[in-house]
Amino acid sequence: MGKLNLDPQVVAKARRLAERAAEPVIEMARTHTTVSVERAQLRLAGLSGADADGRPWVNHLVDAVRDQVGLEHGVALPVWDALRRESYADLSALAQAAALGAVTFRLPSGDDAAAATTHARAAAREGITRIDRRRAERDQLLTEVGDPPKPWVYLIVATGDIYEDIPQAQAAAREGADVVAVIRSTGQSLLDFVPEGATREGYAGTYATQENFRLMRAALDDVSKELGRYVRLTNYASGLCMPEIATLAGLERLDMMLNDCMYGIIFRDINPRRTFIDQRFSRQVHARAGIVINTGEDNYLTTADAVDAAHTVVVSQLLNERFGREAGLADSQLGLGHAFEINPALPDSFRLELAHAQLVRELFPDAPLKYMPPTKHMTGNVFAGYLLDAFFNLAGVMTGQSIILIGMMTEGIHTPWLSDRDLALENVRYVRDACGALAEDFVPRPDGFVVQRAKQVLSESVDLLERICDDTLLQAIADGTFGVTRRPADGGKGLDGVVERADGYVGPALDILETEDPHAGHRPQTPAGSVQR
Template structure:
């Protein structure tokens, strides 16, 4: 499929759009590099091997990593990072491992201080050795994924079929996920329990009581990955696993995903800010670290531009999706993610009552495909205009699937006729998968025959959206990205840089800040 000339995009306009995105992102990257967060520090200690939770706390289980980081902050601050005080205390008190240190911390037996001189050098060296061990586990998982894909095989065709499970019980999720794989799903996304993105800790262990989803925990990741490995052998293709590296624990969940060989993770540059009211600076700091982890782990990120179109009009706001894609691309590249791991998002959300709505959907999808030819784009199904008429909904999903085939999308999230109305039944999922299979089989390689008229509606609409995106990027550069977010530029949500949840978890780095995890990630995945 020749994507370079189908829309006749002006190469200079495209290049200008990317230059503007880079210019808009630069101050935010600089800000992210100058700060750490409690979540980054916890993620670093998780890489060093800390696991488990304090089960004696009267308010419920408290992860040991939270207990340690909170105590370090109370005793000596986090401006120099957590590893110097933690590994200095480990040596000074003669603890066997970080779990012993955490237990003593909870009992009030440890006073943390920031070491200097030779003591600081020893602490940093010991920490690097421990963190490098965690990195090697991530590296082995990446290599294991490649071996399994080579041995078992990839899906025979694109787009990959992406299906959600969300029971709240990890054991039931396994049953549904394996049956979905047998029915044709290539990617299984385990939806997180409602509200987990606003928890400033990651629960421990297997869980069975989530709300409209299942808690993201390391043990749940392990259980689902093991189950999908087994069903992958059965169906003869490697079935990928997705979860959500977003919210207040974004860096930690990214690390846990790498440690348990997840394959995709939701990770968007502005989603948490706009739709969960998480502090913008906290989000950008956490995101940069998490994306470095994804790059190391070979995890495909999925961005969340589709969400803008659930709050803003999909025609009038189409250019904001393109702007966000360009920003997500730049932030991803800066963090080390190559195009093949950049699952930029977009959606089929234009009101179907509008004349030429399908033609506009094709224009927007083709624009994304041509702007990012090497990215595994994730195409989202209609939700906003689902009415409860299941026949109309099933037809809309069929049109969505056809648009995905015609425009060469990479990852197709399965739309269901009851989407956004009720929680879909298993039978709804089965019908939805049948819909996808029919379209993919019937349309086949129809994209090879699809060429919009050079001066036609689709080409003109795509170029119009690109032009509007460039105009908006110019304004974002002039005003600053944080100001643009505060003004409601994206998704109509106004989020000031000093507001939002988790703002108190942001710390300005001191000159002597030490974090071997950041150093190892900066050095690249070959170290």
């Protein structure tokens, strides 16, 4: 029954409603593809690189196929048919010729189609085998260097220059960070291509590229061996290239990816249909790669009131859980997000926060929850901000959160200095070490304020899910249910990249991801209930 004595029938009803609300969206994702899903499958098959202007070869190849025969049957049939017919050495040579308009694509039939399908599936298998090997490397490193107990301390670096990010990330690990997130350059989610190579300029962040992933993962491996504990790497699988970035993350052994069912829709105005289709493929890749997703419900509370909209966070978490499980993610990979964003001037604000955090902990007992620090009500008073962050750290320890993103006392003033990060790490270390296993002793009074507030939020969540089942999730998003912002199903960026699959569609990587157990032969990274330090 847990500490909140939640009614199990109410909890079960909430999950049933979330499943019903999600099903039409899942069916849409099963029957459609996008330009990014097709590009991701080519990346799994080994195609990389870009032209002299930085336009990736995967973009050239998918665009050429789309212009000539469409994407309704996928890129695999026309691409591998052309490889066989015209004797190009590899996908790169074919893509370069296609960029010059020198390749004629067709939809093969009969024996030609069978042969193209066979070769495409073999290439997809090679890519997925590479992801399997990288996951096995993580398992081996966790055995060799050890895994830090929860809560994991999560810290951000974001200079724009990958070669500046690396020493900052290593320094953060030495000061106690267990997870390093490289914030992505502002606006990258709106790019319909993935930049190539190591990058040294970004805007409030560093570009997500395969080479940047490789460099940072290697650097954190070095510091992991130095420290005797595995340091995880996080980036962002969202935006118009969500499937491709997820694929690159799997190939380069990232450990976590920001991947939310509605964040890109609400906060980046990316088309809802495009987002949900891209997301299903990206999460299938994450499941196979053993990557923990981080969802973005915390962002809703930056635009909506954290008390009035608390139930929308829970509803989104239930939907993220359903979408994630359907895509093959284990509960140990569902890093559902929430945040400490209640106005500190509100009476009983800390008690309300404890109710919300404990409710999420009990609804998702096996999920590595990611708890976000206060941002909305941080001011120029750095002393008050430092105190508020300490209360956030206390709430995280008391309610057994799994991943705690460190709060910055200068949040909202400037990009944090290294000294700010050091003080933030000192704050979380003190609270965590002083409290120890305080979560064991925190038991709210039965029918007291915390328990009643938690039950109220759960009840409001059920009511909202019932309305969503009646009106559809896409309509709820259009109505501004989450984060206040209204996003119609046919609006936003990227809808022109959505294609309904035809009969006979061939997606070789999708076939493998959908028919094989992504977790066969792999243990979970760390049980969500591991001992707290």
